[in-house]
Amino acid sequence: MLDRELLLDNISGAKASVRSPALTHVMYMDDVVLFSRATRNDASILSRCLDRYIAGLVGSPTWRAIGEAKKLIVKGACFLLGDGSSIDVWSDPWVHGIVDFRPQPRVDEYKKIVIKASDLIDSSTRSWIREWVNVLFTPADATAILSIPIPYNPKQDRLIWFPDSKGRFSVKSVHKVAFTSPKRDSQPQAFWLKLWKAKFPKSLKMLIWRIGVNAIPTKENLQLRLPYIDPSCSLCNEPMETCTHIFFECPFAKALWAAACWGLRVDPPSIITLANITKFIMEPPASSILAQDQWTVSLNMALVIDEIWRSRNLKQFYNVKADVLSAKQNIHSKFLEIVKAFTPVMSTPMEHISYRWNPPPQGWIKLNVDAALNNHRSAFAVVAQDQLGEALSLWGKIHLACPLAQAETEAFYWAVKLANQRGVEECNL
Numbered sequence: 465m466l467d468r469e470l471l472l473d474n475i476s477g478a479k480a481s482v483r484s485p486a487l488t489h490v491m492y493m494d495d496v497v498l499f500s501r502a503t504r505n506d507a508s509i510l511s512r513c514l515d516r517y518i519a520g521l522v523g524s525p526t527w528r529a530i531g532e533a534k535k536l537i538v539k540g541a542c543f544l545l546g547d548g549s550s551i552d553v554w555s556d557p558w559v560h561g562i563v564d565f566r567p568q569p570r571v572d573e574y575k576k577i578v579i580k581a582s583d584l585i586d587s588s589t590r591s592w593i594r595e596w597v598n599v600l601f602t603p604a605d606a607t608a609i610l611s612i613p614i615p616y617n618p619k620q621d622r623l624i625w626f627p628d629s630k631g632r633f634s635v636k637s638v639h640k641v642a643f644t645s646p647k648r649d650s651q652p653q654a655f656w657l658k659l660w661k662a663k664f665p666k667s668l669k670m671l672i673w674r675i676g677v678n679a680i681p682t683k684e685n686l687q688l689r690l691p692y693i694d695p696s697c698s699l700c701n702e703p704m705e706t707c708t709h710i711f712f713e714c715p716f717a718k719a720l721w722a723a724a725c726w727g728l729r730v731d732p733p734s735i736i737t738l739a740n741i742t743k744f745i746m747e748p749p750a751s752s753i754l755a756q757d758q759w760t761v762s763l764n765m766a767l768v769i770d771e772i773w774r775s776r777n778l779k780q781f782y783n784v785k786a787d788v789l790s791a792k793q794n795i796h797s798k799f800l801e802i803v804k805a806f807t808p809v810m811s812t813p814m815e816h817i818s819y820r821w822n823p824p825p826q827g828w829i830k831l832n833v834d835a836a837l838n839n840h841r842s843a844f845a846v847v848a849q850d851q852l853g854e855a856l857s858l859w860g861k862i863h864l865a866c867p868l869a870q871a872e873t874e875a876f877y878w879a880v881k882l883a884n885q886r887g888v889e890e891c892n893l
């Protein structure tokens with residue numbers, strides 16, 4: 465649709481250089497960037513294309529979510545008055561502090577008159593023409609208009625995202641708009657509040673939000689829009705790549721949850737709706753976690769989700785094989801980096817293990833294994849404990865320097881050999 469509008473010269477797109485072809489859009493992984501001139505004409509044609517596109521996708525949850533998002537954006541966008549020449553006083557949002565930012569006429573017939581905001585400004589004194597404002601609008605709306613400051617030096621009108629005090633678009637402000645709608649009678653659920661208050665990087669919050677509202681391009685969602693697409697899982701070829709499958713049921717996801725999230729086993733049937741995924745991350749099972757550390761647990765879980773999606777995209781778009789060990793390492797280093805950025809005192813997932821040590825069954829031995837390394841060498845440690853938590857043996861060993869993933873693997877291998885040499889028949893690692 466966009467290419468057609470470009471061919472018809474209805475929109476201009478953008479050029480990287482004078483001789484390069486004009487671009488109207490770029491699609492990269494799960495992002496689409498649209499290019500146009502910042503004019504009302506180009507913007508209205510883009511909007512029309514998007515409307516047609518969404519209208520053709522009735523029933524798709526992803527695109528329904530996009531449609532809803534568009535309504536939210538319309539609800540939160542408002543003009544910042546410049547010279548007023550591009551603001552239609554009846555149809556554009558431009559008056560802060562009133563419903564929908566659109567003023568109402570004192571008499572309905574006035575709406576038939578095309579009036580620009582600039583028509584209400586005395587250009588010699590840079591002030592409102594009070595008589596006209598008071599005649600045209602309801603008293604309350606006229607008061608709101610007269611309180612809008614007029615820039616002394618005329619500049620272009622600017623559409624800004626108004627719910628944020630600096631005009632910046634963010635998950636938090638979108639959520640504020642969504643849940644402060646007078647039509648909505650329910651309060652936002654606590655886990656959504658926790659998401660936008662979480663000490664996460666913005667991109668991570670956005671990903672968890674998109675999953676919770678099913679606005680993420682899994683194959684299932686894409687197939688509703690593009691019927692010819694192969695819907696099988698990018699990582700394991702399961703026939704349908706749903707959100708629940710890719711994040712919880714796929715063998716890679718299961719292995720990563722177990723490896724990078726304290727051996728967590730997720731039960732997909734408990735994820736009844738996709739909002740449950742956000743709830744599951746922001747309100748992890750409390751029994752095993754100290755209250756003050758809950759955010760780090762949520763962070764670790766969100767990073768597992770992020771890494772699964774990243775690995776899936778690398779496989780889908782670059783045919784890079786997903787690797788649990790390197791994915792685990794990525795999560796670990798991102799976790800440390802984010803925790804360090806948000807707290808003066810650093811804690812690591814390893815510290816939580818001590819709070820959650822579970823004894824092995826009667827007659828079994830549990831081997832706790834760890835590896836540490838510096839630039840010159842690595843060190844392994846193995847602790848054997850019985851069902852009462854009594855330490856039966858403690859072994860340590862210095863090894864050559866190697867990558868962390870290799871050191872951990874070798875430590876496990878050494879622990880198994882030790883158990884074998886000492887005739888341990890049943891053990892937990």
Ligand SMILES: [Zn+2]
Pocket residue numbers: 697698699700701702709710713714715
């Ligand atoms: Zn899969």
